[in-house]
Amino acid sequence: MSDNTSAIEEGAKKSGILWLTLDRPRxxxxxxxxxxxxxxxxxEEQQLPGLDALDRVHVTLRSKDNGARLVEFDAAVSVVDQAAAGDAMxxxxxxxxxxxxSEHLAERWARECTVVRLTPER
Incomplete structure (x- = not known):
């Protein structure tokens, strides 16, 4: 695993939020x-306009502790088949x-939302 891949994984696991470069930073x-x-x-979930139509998106992970930028990277974007993605869901x-x-999230997401996978480009 490269240093950048390690930094991405560590940053994504430690912080529950990230920034996506869409029509504006989101x-x-x-x-x-x-x-x-x-x-x-x-x-009813977060609005990330146009994300599901992109091939790739720029992602910024920041420190949970002080907000400092940890790592930036491009990620491939793919829409997830929610029915087949049990563990991810x-x-x-x-x-x-x-x-x-909370007890009906999966059903509501299946009706109303799009789930998107962002895979860091190596």
């Missing part, structure tokens, strides 16, 4: 699972704080 909560970052967009649900319907 703050997003996420989950790290199996070498990729997962985010939920749409419906469970990881996302665990990271989703203060949901009004």
């Amino acid at each position: 703050l997003a909560w996420h989950a790290w699972h199996d070498g990729s970052i997962y985010v939920v967009t749409g419906g 469970a990881a996302l649900a665990k990271e989703r704080l203060n949901a009004r319907d």
Whole structure:
């Protein structure tokens, strides 16, 4: 594992938020699972306009402690088949704080939201 890959994994695991360069820098909560970052967009969740239509996106991870930039990288973007991504969906649900319907998150996400996998480009 390269130093950059290690920094990405460590930063993504330690901080529950990141910045995505979209129409403007957008703050997003996420989950790290199996070498990729997962985010939920749409419906009642965070709005990350246009993310699901991109091939790649620029990601910035910042320190949870002091907000300092830890690492920046480009990531390949792919829309996730939620029905086939059980472990990733469970990881996302665990990271989703203060949901009004935590016991029904998966059902609501399947109806209203898009789940996107961001895979760091090596």
